[in-house]
Amino acid sequence: MRTAVDPPAQGGGEDESAGAPTGSSPRSTAVRELAAEDVFAALDSSQRGLSAVRAHDRLQRYGANELPRARRRPVWRQLGAQFTDLFAVVLIVASGITFLAYRLGEPRDIGTLQLAVAILGVVVLNAGIGFAQEYSAERTAQALEAMVPHTCRVLRAGERQEVSARDLVPGDVVVLEAGDAVPADCRVVEAHELAVNNAPLTGESNAVSRTAAPVAGGAPLDARNCVFMGTDAVAGSGRAVVFATGGETEFGRIYRLAAAAPRQKTPLQIQVASMARRVAGLALAIGALMFAVRLPTGQSVVTSFVFALGVMVAMVPEGLPATLSVSLAIGVRRMARRHALIKQLLAVEALGSTTVVCTDKTGTLTQAEMTVTQVWAGGAPHPVAGVGYTPSGEVFDAAPVRELLRVAALCCNARLVPPGCSDRPGSRERWRVLGDTTEGALLVVAAKAGTDLGAEEEAAPRVTEFPFDSDRKLMTTVHKNGATYQACVKGAPGELVARCTEVEWEGRRGPLTAEDRAAVVAAGDALASRGLRVLAVARRELDSPRPAQAEAESALTLLGLVGMLDPPRPEVTDAVTAVRRAGIRIVMVTGDHPLTGEAVARRVGIVRRPDPVVATGSRLDAMDDEALDTLLAEPSELLLCRVSPEHKMRVVTAFQRRGEVVAVTGDGANDAPALKHADIGVAMGASGTDVAREAASMVLLDDSFASIAAAVRLGRAVYQNIRKFLVYLFSHNIGELVPILAATFAGFPLVPISAVQILAIDLGSDVLPALALGAEPPEPDVMDRPPRSRGERLFSGAVVGRILFLGGIQAACVTAVFFWHVVASGIPFDDFTKDTPVYREAITMVQAGIVLSQFFNALAVRTDRQSVLKVGILSNPPLLAAGGFGVALMVAISYAPPLQAVFNTAPLDAADWALLAGLGTLPLLADEARKAWLRRAGPAKGAPR
Template sequence: MLSVDESFSALRSSSSGLTSATARDRLNAYGPNVLPPPRRRSWWRQLAAQFTDLFAVVLMVASTITFLAYTLQQPRNPGTLQLAVAIACVVVLNACIGFAQEYSAERTAQTLQAMVPHHCRVLRDGRPEEVPVQQLVPGDVVTLEAGDTVPADCRLVEAHDFTVNNAAVTGESDPVRRTSDVETAGEPDQAGNRAFMGTDVVTGVARGLVHATGQETEFGRIYRLTAAAPRQRTPLQQEVAWMARRVAVTALAVGLVLFAVRLPAGGDAVSSFVFALGVMVALVPEGLPATLSVSLALGVRRMARHQALVKKLVAVEALGSATVICTDKTGTLTQAEMTVVRVWTWDRTRTVTGVGYDPAGEVDDPEAVRDLLRSAALCCNARLVPPADGEGWRVLGDTTEGALLAAAAKAGLDMAVEERAAPRTAEHPFDPVRKLMSTVHQEGGRGTVCVKGAPAAVVSRCSHLDDGGEAAGLTAARRERVSDVADRMAAQGLRVLAVAVSTRDHPGADRDQDESGLTLLGLEGMMDPPRREVSDAVEACHRAGIRIVMVTGDHPLTAEAVARRVGIVRSSGPTVMTGPDLDSLDDAALDRLVARRGELLLCRVSPEHKMRVVIALQRRGEIVAVTGDGANDAPALKRADIGVAMGASGTDVAREAAEMVLLDDSFRSIAVAVRLGRAVYQNIRKFLVYLFSHNIGELAPILAATFAGFPLVPITAVQVLAIDLGSDVLPALALGAEPPESDVMNRPPRSRRERLFSADVVRRILFLGGIQALGVCAVFFWHVNASGIAYGDFTTDTPAYREAITLVQAGIVVSQFFNALAVRTEHESVFTAGVLGNPRLVAAGILGLALMAAISYVPFLQRVFHTAPLTMDQWLVLAAVGTLPLVCDELRKLWVRRHRVSRAEGGDR
């Protein structure tokens, strides 16, 4: 890597920066220092895309065919035109619902520009200026200090105690030191003399020579990787497309067959075509797209109440079907705030309560560790900032020092008072070679040196240790014990600092002398604590059969310690892999790695590594959810089946790439969302059984009439549409609002290969639909034969015919009322679950019956639907026929429950 002078020369710049004229020329040549906004489809393209869904295409074709049939009829039937318009309205309604939900949700996501500071300090014409960050160009010299966000990729040319937090780029939470030293070639994000766009300055000051702007930065590389990652279709999208194709093909095939059968039997082409159209309309569940969209929207609102913002409707169900969750550590499982949790002195270890930088908490026996905590806090440059503007306690400066200051406050120390009592007179900054820092204070007429740093580095400079207020010689045995304690604390995932002091007459002039002959006060162990609710959420995911893989940029020891605390790791030997380990694996070896069913931790990984892991899991058929908050997580968030970003602490690029944003950053919300997502899938299957079972009830009379030689349809296309949209949609929506079943999180996740129309679902559709079909066919032919009119003498104006088709329509509506109660549960009796357990369902069913009564009795609707008024006796017959699905399904459930009990008892014996 180039030296400072060589770097200036390579970029045709100097220590005094660029001239204004040169900067303008380079701005024209390189372009502004911005990332292009994410490419979005225009609103009209988004709206048009709603009409390309296969179900929408099927319905549009049905509407077109219906309109053509109307033009061919002689005389023309206004009801056919009404049917064509109604189906078209269904398509438009469904498109508007989907468009409104997705358009409004996507506009809540922020662009990447919010991560970049608006202005920065730069040298132009040898003078410091403040310019918009967009005007930075390669060769500019920028000034950076604590609290700044790095505005572009820089090669540091001057640095003083300079540390940065690279979490947004690498995922590593600990501040890393940066210098201006020349380094050997290596990975760009590991270079010790570079600072990257979007990262935060923690401590110190520096000057950086800008060498990359905009998309050429490391941040821009991640942006391009994210943009290139394809957006995965969710399992539900794939299932609905699969279902729509088969429904469309089936409807078309059956319609063509019946048209071919009916035409030679003596019917004219137009009437045979209208007949076939009625069959096709009967097979297509016109209300399903709207029902599906609204049911998913209900899931969106439910999740919003649990702090989960869903940007796309289908993402509601996708998380419920997840089999693997790849989770980040920092900010997702942890607080992203360092906290002192252990304080060790020679006599024993003491605990510290509280989380983060809030000084609320207690130190066990604070007087015994007062000197240790005071000395560590005096040796800090950070400061704590009290809550303000809706933010809690935070730290300005190094997060580790923030934790030391919070621990001192918990012990009752007022550091403002202590600093006045022991004013600082000199400082020896932290050095990565020495691995410690020290400060000199004037106290009681003498100088006190406070030292903190890595245990090995501090202990090697100590000659004594503090033993209950008395200085004891630091023998080899005592040194070994201190080392063992530090190692045990580190193995628990704690970051360990040693604290020591010395008293001298004139300290400050010689660093090596000041940092020799020290007295060891003890050790402080700190960690980025897990969120309180994470353990329960992880346990819920384990019970649900979901595998959790930690994917983080942090150190393996730290990652494993946190994973054990939250319950991700419960065995003694998890598989721990680092980024370089993954680089050594080809795709086949990586597939074998992720196929292992044990616990897996992936540490020190890059965005590319995360992408490879997600793709490898998907190759195995896993449904992968990825959580994260940093820009480095964005490519994997987008490539996953469902990306879940943190809303409060997450970066904008992560929120942009994800389909779901957790507004409270709580992993618990993921478990809740999984539960709700699984409920959505269960409810979708319930209303699919409900909707498709009555399709059999609509189709069976038509087929029966065809083969019996009856010349007219037992139910018209307009009546079918009235059932599908008038009587079925609201009960289906009510089924979609069923709360999750009590054991939903105790079941394994469904396979990616599992179909919505599984064997069990199809059997239940045929079972309930067959019962309805037998009932309505019996009612139709009973009434037609009871009229005494020969089949060939029936016309559309025959009163008996109008009564018969009204009985068929009413019979389907009544059957569906009881069918809706039956499908609420799969094995449990509806009477145990509570007949009125879903009041919306009961109300929707009653509304459907009322609509059917209006169609039967209101003269205007009689003319539209060609119906006749039914007598009370006929309603009683329909009630008896309508209860058959519920009665038969209750008998089926009883048999299933008894069979399970018998099988369990047989297993016990």
């Protein structure tokens, strides 16, 4: 932030002097320290505002009042990125070399060309599927954009005008009233009980008053004579001079902080990248070894290469990228039905591995609507039902406190706006308050008690007001009451009770005794200890419509106390319980007061113990990284209050240093840096700011914390399903690879299965069943397990063991079938060519054997320990249909002449099919035996699900 502005033109005249500020907006700490009348000169403006010409010139100089749009990759770059996947690179290189082999071969083999085209087709198909899924998710997310108010009221050449907020410039005089959104950073020069809600920037839910008086320097957001873009005026009115627009605002500063934060890779991204490197490296190494082994046997370079290529293709799971993308997309759609929009596909799985949730308070756990929950009078509490600004619910035993609530409602400047009467986006279908939220809560509780607010205001019109100030901590209004007048007073209990001499409870009026005072103090303390904001209400009869303030606020008659809070969302408690049961730690991170934060945390179940650790931003400032790590390592319940955006991001980084997978929730611009830096950033869609939604990788369309619990459940299911189809895909790769290796060491001159056949299996027969496995619903106990650690590998020992177990059975069967068919023919190995009928039948049996065994393998991998018979063989119809399609495709490859020409296959007879079907059931039967043994052995210990 700049600390000075250039010398201004004098008097705010029509000419822009050479000394006027140029470049970016003249935001300055100095304007806070100036008297209101000096602010105009410092910002080169006047009380009449700017002229149209000067405003236009400044718009050209400073630019539009809008945040810079996030740079999005062009579509062609997004599509191109799909071809940089390591599997894609390996296949592209293999296709290129195969095409070169076709060109150099004499005579040219059309089968080699078909192989080159087929491999390239696989790459294009995978890229198309991945791009379509990510592009669709991104376009949906862009539909949420909208934050800065569209219009605002300014003074231009002394006339009040409504202009587009993007046309606002430094020096403009903005007119603010209750309910207005603040369009830029401004210095207040005139304030009439002006109060703003700074929650989008600070996270603090209570309204804060503004003044036109100069204040000493300090943190920008602490300046009581400034208002900031993205906040709202909730009470009073005033005028303010713009000193910063667009990216130069505090909102813009946080936006830049968020943009600078690196996007973290999800655990699945890291593990898939590691898996791809290892599989690709192993495939290249074994392929090179096979090439080196075959070349000295006298075969041509092209033949040896095609053989080695078959080995490589057998080891690369070509269908994995497409299967992974579509499986994640299925998770995205399921989450969308639970009001959670996923902007990045891999964020789906990241939710399943989350170990810590850092959640803000206002608007996420609470409804951001102050609500009276308790009225106290005459020693008796009167609970209030209903939450929010909707005047439904009731006050228990309302008759004794109806006068108290009538007086409290009269002493308010706020207005209750019913549905359909607001022009603010998103508010047409709900009640809202225009003005201070505390006063709004008083209006609502009065209506619940049966008070007709309009009739009371008409019967007792206001004639005088003594506004609230921080010294008196009181507000007083004077109303005509028949032939006399009545002062209605509300304020802090300590200040107001000290001015009372009488008490009126249940219609009985008498002196306020020492015992009564002690009872009121005790009741106020009890309400405050529950996290409620407490106000006292009193009145006094007057003879004059214009009494002195001291007279109106002395010798008062106490009516009682009102306790209110920003209520938790009703569904949050169950969601918090579910998240805790899943072994996920919840840490509240809020800009609010520690007492308020702890009270809400207790209500929703985040805090259950009597001694949670409560740390403020100032305490975090005093800690080095080692001390912060020690604090976060404590097993106690943790609340972080009065924190800044920098604090929040530092906490996220510290958790990640400890190996935690961190999810961060937030709705304000102050949350954006942490949202982006977290492993999974969760923004609010309805009430959240554009900056927060842009930084997040997930948006809750209903703003409900409960959707996080549902999303974690679905995210865990996605990871389980990914493991299922990895076992399914890689097990048959062993069945493809082992026959080729066996043929090499047995001295057979041809491959038992060609690269084109392998591609047909990987894409034609395996992808659809793998997708059906990826759509398996979550298992019932998925939220009763602890989250996996960040270091847990996708290919754990149990997963690899199961791949080898199932794949080894398939490999043994098809290898035996191939050599049985070849040896039974009586033809010497050296006499075989690819056109030999027996060879064509043998490789057809190998391909068909793998397809049939994979059909039964898909049923086996649906569960790890539970019998598939208990789950139900028919309980996943898409899986059966997908397996049936693969078998039908294999039948077509065996019998259709055009496909026979492409794959070099031959028709099989009924006995062949019967043999292959019998062998194909062996993986399922063997796995059922393994599961039965595991169930007898005892509970699972980290087995893959």
